[in-house]
Amino acid sequence: MAKTLFIFGTRPEAIKLAPVILHFRETGLDTRVCVTAQHRGLLDQVLEIFRIVPDYDLNVMTPGQSLAQTTSRVMAALDPILQAENPNVVLVQGDTTSTFCGALAAFYRRIPVAHIEAGLRTGDPYQPFPEEINRLLTTRLATLHFPPTQASAENLFREGIDPNRVTVTGNTGIDAVLWVAQRLEAGALVSDFTHLDSSRKLILVTAHRRESFGQGMEDLCRGLLGIAARQDVQLVFPVHPNPNVREPVNRLLGGHPNIMLVDPQPYVNFVDLMRRSYLLLTDSGGVQEEGPSLGKPVLVMRNVTERPEGVYAGALKLVGTAAHQITASVNQLLDDADLYRRMSAVHNVYGDGQAAGRIAELIRSFFDK
Numbered sequence: 146m147a148k149t150l151f152i153f154g155t156r157p158e159a160i161k162l163a164p165v166i167l168h169f170r171e172t173g174l175d176t177r178v179c180v181t182a183q184h185r186g187l188l189d190q191v192l193e194i195f196r197i198v199p200d201y202d203l204n205v206m207t208p209g210q211s212l213a214q215t216t217s218r219v220m221a222a223l224d225p226i227l228q229a230e231n232p233n234v235v236l237v238q239g240d241t242t243s244t245f246c247g248a249l250a251a252f253y254r255r256i257p258v259a260h261i262e263a264g265l266r267t268g269d270p271y272q273p274f275p276e277e278i279n280r281l282l283t284t285r286l287a288t289l290h291f292p293p294t295q296a297s298a299e300n301l302f303r304e305g306i307d308p309n310r311v312t313v314t315g316n317t318g319i320d321a322v323l324w325v326a327q328r329l330e331a332g333a334l335v336s337d338f339t340h341l342d343s344s345r346k347l348i349l350v351t352a353h354r355r356e357s358f359g360q361g362m363e364d365l366c367r368g369l370l371g372i373a374a375r376q377d378v379q380l381v382f383p384v385h386p387n388p389n390v391r392e393p394v395n396r397l398l399g400g401h402p403n404i405m406l407v408d409p410q411p412y413v414n415f416v417d418l419m420r421r422s423y424l425l426l427t428d429s430g431g432v433q434e435e436g437p438s439l440g441k442p443v444l445v446m447r448n449v450t451e452r453p454e455g456v457y458a459g460a461l462k463l464v465g466t467a468a469h470q471i472t473a474s475v476n477q478l479l480d481d482a483d484l485y486r487r488m489s490a491v492h493n494v495y496g497d498g499q500a501a502g503r504i505a506e507l508i509r510s511f512f513d514k
């Protein structure tokens with residue numbers, strides 16, 4: 146039987162790989178897990194919820210780490226593990242430093258790489274930075290490609306990837322969000338985030354993109370101040386621990402009576418907050434995908450997106466990072482009931498919740514021939 150090794154390191158990779166790892170284990174695939182812990186606290190929150198205990202933990206995170214520091218620490222720590230385990234396939238997800246390093250380290254050992262969530266592109270190497278280049282390079286290194294949608298598969302075909310090595314699976318993040326949302330609905334999971342004012346519309350905010358650091362993040366905060374002046378809304382903003390986010394957000398928004406700045410929320414709480422939200426305001430990749438699956442409109446505080454399917458379907462709107470544009474777009478959505486109905490009517494653009502099972506089957510049939 147094929148031996149599989151998952152390599153990942155950040156919160157979104159953990160959320161999107163958890164259903165895949167659990168599925169592999171349930172179906173008896175030999176499954177090892179190596180976390181780089183590029184994220185520490187954010188990663189551990191997810192591992193705990195899905196009860197995943199890694200076989201290897203590289204524990205590389207340092208406060209305020211640079212891209213080069215993370216890359217070199219992950220590369221040095223991964224190689225002995227690959228040498229010792231010598232798996233038949235390494236699985237990586239998405240476009241982080243851990244994704245790219247996992248693929249490169251495996252390639253150096255001539256171990257085939259399967260890339261989950263392959264083929265997302267903006268076409269601009271600096272948006273998002275450095276993720277666009279991380280995913281391009283991971284594509285070059287991979288043997289099997291699992292794009293979430295037909296549009297992401299087309300991106301791979303345009304780059305000359307062999308169609309026989311490409312299968313559209315849906316995004317595994319949708320498996321995760323539906324799994325949690327269904328259990329919240331049934332009362333099998335509960336959120337302990339209780340301090341919400343039910344008389345006001347909830348706007349859930351997240352922001353962490355590197356290309357927005359500095360002026361972009363300050364503009365974005367000013368846009369939030371414009372929204373928070375309304376009395377019919379409340380903003381909840383789980384603040385990403387990156388110091389480039391924390392500092393401007395706390396300085397510009399700290400103490401505002403209508404903006405609740407809170408720590409990053411455990412995934413169960415966050416899914417519950419999304420369900421209870423009127424709209425989502427974010428620059429996150431994962432939240433862009435989850436919003437439509439929960440019937441929530443998403444306003445995207447970026448200039449381009451690698452997830453255009455939601456824009457075409459009408460669930461997502463790009464609003465940039467200019468303060469006036471953010472405030473105006475949120476006001477428009479709050480005040481135009483028809484627009485709101487249209488944006489929240491779109492469902493499951495990025496997957497049907499069955500992606501993990503498809504990937505398990507594909508790996509089994511590829512390596513157990």
Ligand code: UD1
Nearest residue numbers: 155183184185186187188207208209210241242386387388
């Ligand atoms: C990383 C990914 C980005 C992904 C994001 C998800 C890269 C280059 N970037 O960005 O693609 O969208 O994660 O959140 O891979 N920190 C903590 N505790 C944590 C996590 C981070 O304190 O649990 C702080 C540390 O000071 C750390 C800093 O955040 O040095 C930056 O973390 P890093 O993983 O380098 O980048 P992110 O901005 O989180």
Ligand code: UDP
Nearest residue numbers: 157160383409410411412415429430431432
């Ligand atoms: N998320 C979470 N708690 C939070 C904020 C986000 O669990 O406080 C989840 C969210 O539901 C999504 C993922 O984290 O599944 C997105 O992570 P992030 O925005 O950090 O990364 P990206 O998706 O942009 O790479």
